[in-house]
Amino acid sequence: MLTLAIETSCDETSSAVIKDGREVLSNIISSQIEIHRKFGGVVPEIASRKHIECINQIIQESLDEAKIGFKDIDLISVTRGPGLVGALLVGLSTAKALAYGLNIPIIGVNHIEGHVCANYIDHKDLKPPFTCLIVSGGHSYLVQVNSYVDYELVGRTRDDAAGEAFDKVARALGLPYPGGPFIDKLAKQGNKDSIEFPRVFLDDKTYDFSFSGLKTAVLNYLNQEKQKGNEIIVEDVAASFQQAVLDVLVGKSFRLAKSRKSDKIVIAGGVAANEGLRNMMEKKGKMEGIKIYYPSKILCTDNAAMIGAAGYFQYINGNESDLGVSVNPNLDI
Numbered sequence: 001m002l003t004l005a006i007e008t009s010c011d012e013t014s015s016a017v018i019k020d021g022r023e024v025l026s027n028i029i030s031s032q033i034e035i036h037r038k039f040g041g042v043v044p045e046i047a048s049r050k051h052i053e054c055i056n057q058i059i060q061e062s063l064d065e066a067k068i069g070f071k072d073i074d075l076i077s078v079t080r081g082p083g084l085v086g087a088l089l090v091g092l093s094t095a096k097a098l099a100y101g102l103n104i105p106i107i108g109v110n111h112i113e114g115h116v117c118a119n120y121i122d123h124k125d126l127k128p129p130f131t132c133l134i135v136s137g138g139h140s141y142l143v144q145v146n147s148y149v150d151y152e153l154v155g156r157t158r159d160d161a162a163g164e165a166f167d168k169v170a171r172a173l174g175l176p177y178p179g180g181p182f183i184d185k186l187a188k189q190g191n192k193d194s195i196e197f198p199r200v201f202l203d204d205k206t207y208d209f210s211f212s213g214l215k216t217a218v219l220n221y222l223n224q225e226k227q228k229g230n231e232i233i234v235e236d237v238a239a240s241f242q243q244a245v246l247d248v249l250v251g252k253s254f255r256l257a258k259s260r261k262s263d264k265i266v267i268a269g270g271v272a273a274n275e276g277l278r279n280m281m282e283k284k285g286k287m288e289g290i291k292i293y294y295p296s297k298i299l300c301t302d303n304a305a306m307i308g309a310a311g312y313f314q315y316i317n318g319n320e321s322d323l324g325v326s327v328n329p330n331l332d333i
């Protein structure tokens with residue numbers, strides 16, 4: 001079964017062709033990052049316009065690379081939320097037009113589920129149930145995935161998403177947007193024990209996260225050191241901040257996995273590309289007898305292949321949208 005997938009929820013215009021939910025025949029990603037970088041974040045109106053300019057060409061490229069034509073597609077899978085409303089509308093309207101013109105089924109999928117499903121592409125043996133940590137620029141969730149279509153939300157951020165905290169701290173350190181990858185790199189050269197930043201576990205009953213206090217603590221530290229005229233060692237700030245985030249993410253993921261007797265932890269979303277997070281998860285996983293899964297770096301950040309996988313698993317489990325499907329910028333998991 002061939003799925004044509006379209007993703008335009010934020011600043012990547014992406015189209016992919018997926019065979020039977022797990023095999024990528026093409027995954028074309030056109031990133032707008034360079035355009036938004038000078039504004040220090042994504043500008044919604046610019047994002048929508050850029051999607052419109054290139055979506056048709058990106059879809060054609062994904063078909064060409066997969067060596068198929070429109071007539072070969074069995075299903076259209078498209079992100080319907082969460083995301084920027086104008087950006088989502090470009091992808092959904094295009095998908096609807098194609099489904100109508102080709103007379104094939106359409107499925108509108110949840111972007112966050114897409115991040116989870118990226119793992120099915122890279123790990124052909126991976127099957128639910130498993131514990132899943134989803135950490136991206138817009139979201140931080142702890143989810144127990146009971147089946148391909150049953151996502152049980154157990155914890156979420158009460159303020160900033162993990163990736164957002166990385167980006168805000170990076171900005172304060174004068175690093176480019178998005179800052180996560182830069183902090184990751186600098187952290188390797190710094191001393192993670194040099195600055196004592198808070199670990200916000202909230203209380204031990206909840207699986208929720210909170211990162212805004214940590215972000216403020218880093219900003220206060222930078223201001224105080226500047227006022228004192230002290231030199232700021234960027235590598236040490238990056239390493240100490242990152243470790244404070246990871247202690248909470250890893251600690252809560254393992255607590256949930258153990259409470260559900262889960263022998264698998266899956267990481268998903270842009271922050272799953274973080275090497276410190278991957279290493280810490282794997283080290284603890286070996287000690288606790290829990291297997292760790294994460295996608296290749298290109299499938300961690302936004303891409304259409306993961307949307308193709310998510311749409312396929314929804315469809316073969318009996319779910320389908322119709323041409324009345326609408327975007328939902330605030331769609332939850």
Ligand code: KG4
Nearest residue numbers: 136137138163178180270271273274301302
């Ligand atoms: O999943 P994604 O592409 O977009 C959303 O759906 O939000 O995630 C982007 C986020 C950004 O905040 C970026 O800084 C973060 O993922 N990120 C990282 C790394 N690579 C990307 N954060 C930490 N370490 C990384 N290596």
Ligand code: ZN
Nearest residue numbers: 111136301302
């Ligand atoms: Zn995303």
